[in-house]
Amino acid sequence: MRDLIIVGIVAVGALMALKRPWIGVMLWTWISIMNPHRYAWGFAYSAPLAAVAAGSTLLGLLMTKERQNPFQGAPIVWFFLFACWVTLSWLFGMDPVGDYEQWNKVMKIYLMTFVAAMLVINKMHITAFAWVTIGSLALLGAKGGVFTILTGGNHRVWGPPGTFIGDNNEFALALIMTIPLLHFLQLQLKSVWMRHGLSAAMLLCAAAAIGTHSRGGLLAIAAMSAMFWWRSSRKGLIGAMLLFAVLVALPMMPEEWWERMSSIREYQEDGSAMGRINAWGVAWEVAKHNFFGAGMSYQHEVLFILYGVHETIVRAAHSIYFQVLGNHGFVGLFLFLGIWLSTYRVAGWLRRNARQQEEATWAADLGAMVQVSLVGYAVGGAFLSLSYFDLPYNMMILVVAAQAWVRARGWERDQQVPWLEYMGLRKRRKDQPPMAKPGVYPVQNGLT
Known part of the structure; x- marks a missing residue:
């Protein structure tokens, strides 16, 4: 029954995407992030549902205006350059054939x-995209949070x-990034x-994140919580929720969880932590000696034998920074950081100007x-590998779509009296695009 429901939703969504391809984007996002077919037990589990969603969306894109x-x-420019560099890195990497599957994904x-x-x-479109993206992870987080509570975090x-x-x-990390985005949706209701x-x-997403027993996740949730409280317009409510989580959720966690978290202070004695640091060192040396990096993965035994200091065991980077550095070199890391610094700036522009x-x-x-x-993402990503996941x-x-929308709306409002600005009788706000000659209005996002 579950298989039929999932396949039925995909089939209907794919047909609708042929005429309205933005619906196909929502369908793809749901499948790619939530992976509902992975919770089925029959033919839907391995069915190419994502390919169906993507194919119908691309066909609709070709036909729509x-x-x-x-x-x-x-x-988007930084992102495009990074995508091009990733492809070059894969082609000039150590194992293009073996890395093809990851590059293709x-x-x-x-x-x-x-x-x-x-x-x-x-x-x-923006609102629907936000609900599908955030809701997909929130459902998984709620399920994990209930599991953590029922099992006492064991x-x-x-x-x-x-x-x-x-x-x-x-x-x-994905759940921790979801929490403030849920608050954004909450403010709109x-x-x-x-x-x-x-x-x-x-709260359930926070409980699920704690229930993962991830030390990097604990650091990420601490940094996110401080920023969350600072940025929130409802500091009393958010502060109460955070206090509730600390006073209620943490004390119920088992001794095993506390021992694992306390090992953060004694990382020199922790084999897993030292293995990560060793992997970071290998990534640095790979980038130093390979302009394009190692490809879609630098986890090759020969590299760890050559550059490993503490051990020669092949380990994942467990860091978005060192993962990108080892895979795509210093240029790749520069472009990757450019994406998120510019995204942060656009988000700040919205916060100030909208x-x-x-x-x-x-x-x-x-x-x-x-x-x-x-x-x-920046804090937790230092200790977790999540460089290619959809959510960021x-x-x-x-934020890019929202910025374009805000600028278009600002233009629509001010074009009611264009002569004032054009004749210099009114100053243009710094956040607005230059005013064209009266009667000549640029097209922004398909809106005049």
Whole structure:
């Protein structure tokens, strides 16, 4: 029955995507992030549902006129350059044939990210994209949170099997990034009960993240919580929720959890921690000696034998920074950091400027909460490998699309009296594009 429901949803969504391809973006996002078919037990488990969603979306994209240039902001440019460099790194890497599967998987995500940038062009699209992206992870987090509470934290929480977030560490970081984004959705709701429901979802996601037993996740949630409280417009409510989590959730965790967390202070005596540090050193040496890096993975035995200091055991980087550094070299890391620094700046632009327009306050809330999520990603990512997962790139699309929308709305409002600015009788705000000659209005996001 579960298989039929999932396949039925995909079939209907794929048909709708042929006429309205933005729906295909939502379908792809749901499948790619939540992986609902991985919770089925029959033919849907291995069915090419993501390929169906992507194929119908691309066909719809070719037939629709409701699309835009994907390069709407600096983050997209950085992202495009990084995607090109990843391909070069793969081609000039140590094992292009062996790395093809990983490159193919990553490029599918990147291709659909560009497609989303072309099709997410108005407030309705942005809102739907946010709900699908955030809701997909929130459902997984709620399930994991309930499991943590019922088991008293004695068993680890894992993500969907066979995905980027299947490991407990990566799943923890994804959930931590989801919490502030849930608060953004909460701020847009008028129903008190729905707001309470999202508050519960936030607490359950936090419980699930703690239940993963991830030490990197603990550091990420601490940094995110501080930024979350600082950026929130409801500091009393958020402070109460954080205090509740500390006073209620943490004391119920078993002794095994506390012993694992306390090992952060004694990392020199922890074999796993020293193995990660050794892997970071190998990544650094690989980047020093290989301009393009090692390819889609630098986890090759010969490299650890050659550059390993503490051991020669091949280990994952467990760091977005060293993962990208070892895989794609210093240029790749530079481009990767450029994506997130520029995304953070665009989110900050929204937080500062969108509140000047009453109808755009939702975009200001989005910018503030994306900044909080990015802080969690930056801190937690230092100890967790999540360089290619969809969520951060979807956050990039959200803020870039929102910025374009806000600028278009600002233009629409001010073009009612264009002669004032054109004749120099009124000063143009710094955040607005230059005013064209009266009667000549540029097209932005398909809106005049």
